[in-house]
Amino acid sequence: MGSDTESRMTYRQQLARLTREAKRLGATSAAIILSEDIQVKDNLAALCNGDYTCPNYGLAASCPPYVKGPVEFRKWQAESKYSVTVKIEVPASAMFSDERKEVMQLLHQIVAAVEQKAVEAGFVKSKAFAGGSCKELFCExxxxxxxxxxNKTCRHIEVARPSMSGFGIDVTRLMQSCGWSAPKAEQSNVSDQNATSWVAGLILLA
Incomplete structure (x- = not known):
């Protein structure tokens, strides 16, 4: 086995280790995708502070207007070859109950931990993204x-990560890139015990 092949094997093993870590921590699924396949749309980011103003707008440093949005994400994306995506599947009813907060907190914890593992593996510029406002989830x-x-250090810097929404990441397309179905929770499905939904996160490796 030549040195180039050994290097490639090591690289693939590192990526596989990151997906295993995500699932060990509680993700239902984890996958490696090409970072160039992540779709970023200005109009999606605008939903945070455009015609529809998110109730969490301006409440935390990890949400608009304190993040640089699609323009900055595209710069990071250009420096990254691969990304790790994670998904947590839950009953649809969980997204309309007190369980939602716990699910979203877990999502942040998973992507933050995988980000740290990526840094330790040599992807020192890796960045993790989750969903929901960290103010609502950790500092309510x-x-x-x-x-x-x-202008102080975040109280929960080890686990709180910015929401993908503020950067205009098309999360539904992200799921499709992984070959995952993406049924969204609807209030009408709460009584259906078989109905499921999901939340997703992303770790941009660099």
């Missing part, structure tokens, strides 16, 4: 985000 009992209000 705090009057304000300390990063925004006081």
């Amino acid at each position: 009992d705090q009057e304000a985000c300390c990063v925004v209000a006081e």
